Amino acid sequence: MNRDAVAQMLKDFRLGKLSTEAVLERLRHLPYEDLGFARIDSHRAIRQGFPEVIFCEGKTVSQAATIAQRCLERHGTLLATRASREIFNAIKAREPRAKYFSLSRTIVVKPARPARPVGHILVVSAGTSDIPVAEEAAVTADILGSRVETLYDVGVAGLHRILDKRPALDAANVLVVVAGMDGVLPSVVGGLVDKPVIAVPTSIGYGASFRGVAALLTMLNSCAAGIAVVNIDNGFGAGVLAHRINALGVRADSEGRQRRIRAPHAQIPIHEPSAVSHKPTPDSNSDRDSGKQRADSEIRQRQRKERTEPGEEQ
Numbered sequence: 030m031n032r033d034a035v036a037q038m039l040k041d042f043r044l045g046k047l048s049t050e051a052v053l054e055r056l057r058h059l060p061y062e063d064l065g066f067a068r069i070d071s072h073r074a075i076r077q078g079f080p081e082v083i084f085c086e087g088k089t090v091s092q093a094a095t096i097a098q099r100c101l102e103r104h105g106t107l108l109a110t111r112a113s114r115e116i117f118n119a120i121k122a123r124e125p126r127a128k129y130f131s132l133s134r135t136i137v138v139k140p141a142r143p144a145r146p147v148g149h150i151l152v153v154s155a156g157t158s159d160i161p162v163a164e165e166a167a168v169t170a171d172i173l174g175s176r177v178e179t180l181y182d183v184g185v186a187g188l189h190r191i192l193d194k195r196p197a198l199d200a201a202n203v204l205v206v207v208a209g210m211d212g213v214l215p216s217v218v219g220g221l222v223d224k225p226v227i228a229v230p231t232s233i234g235y236g237a238s239f240r241g242v243a244a245l246l247t248m249l250n251s252c253a254a255g256i257a258v259v260n261i262d263n264g265f266g267a268g269v270l271a272h273r274i275n276a277l278g279v280r281a282d283s284e285g286r287q288r289r290i291r292a293p294h295a296q297i298p299i300h301e302p303s304a305v306s307h308k309p310t311p312d313s314n315s316d317r318d319s320g321k322q323r324a325d326s327e328i329r330q331r332q333r334k335e336r337t338e339p340g341e342e343q
């Protein structure tokens with residue numbers, strides 16, 4: 030249940046289409062549902078715009094499938110990460126719309142009427158080995174409602190590959206840059222664009238990479254401005270953050286367009302607050318002096334006109 034569903038439920042209750050008992054039954058599982066082995070946060074869709082996401086790693090097939098079923102009953106949409114093929118099969122048996130993305134190990138059930146994707150997020154990977162984490166970010170941002178494009182295998186070992194894609198970098202509202210080994214690519218991208226860059230270190234690399242710690246430290250110490258860093262292999266976290274930044278930009282653009290549309294029909298001119306607050310207010314004495322000066326000037330003009338015009342014939 031999300032904000033729109035709650036608003037529709039209250040409207041139906043006001044119109045008499047829903048009884049008090051029916052409303053109470055729908056609200057019974059807010060703010061969470063206790064399954065014993067899990068407490069499902071049913072209220073999260075209302076607070077954050079999307080239901081609780083299932084992290085499948087460490088859960089049994091039965092636990093993950095039961096949680097998924099409850100989420101689908103309440104919200105009609107689902108995202109599960111770090112999911113095995115066995116967990117997908119169990120969820121698919123209960124919900125035929127479920128889709129499995131093997132590279133990212135994610136399970137997705139989109140709403141029956143998905144909204145049109147908004148904005149523009151670009152997910153970039155340094156190497157082909159980083160694609161699974163990049164795909165987790167891309168799938169996450171996509172189901173949350175953002176328009177997502179990908180650009181893979183453009184690491185710094187062949188710098189011309191990323192420089193050749195400058196138009197794609199410049200076109201995005203937000204960039205997610207995924208890299209293992211030395212973890213340098215986010216700094217390169219951050220130095221080329223004026224957009225937010227979300228850096229994702231991966232555990233890909235040889236011994237001294239320390240399973241992603243080296244890339245993480247490189248990204249945290251980046252000299253490029255405007256870079257945020259998430260945890261090692263956390264494509265999901267990067268996808269959520271990218272979507273929220275992207276959505277804020279889309280919302281700001283929409284509000285700006287609405288203000289521009291309303292402005293021509295406004296009854297009074299629109300001023301900046303600073304211009305209004307600092308505008309000098311003339312005092313009453315100066316108003317009276319100006320009025321007197323205008324009257325004297327008009328009298329003098331009439332006198333000059335009478336002197337220059339010829340008199341009437343008798």
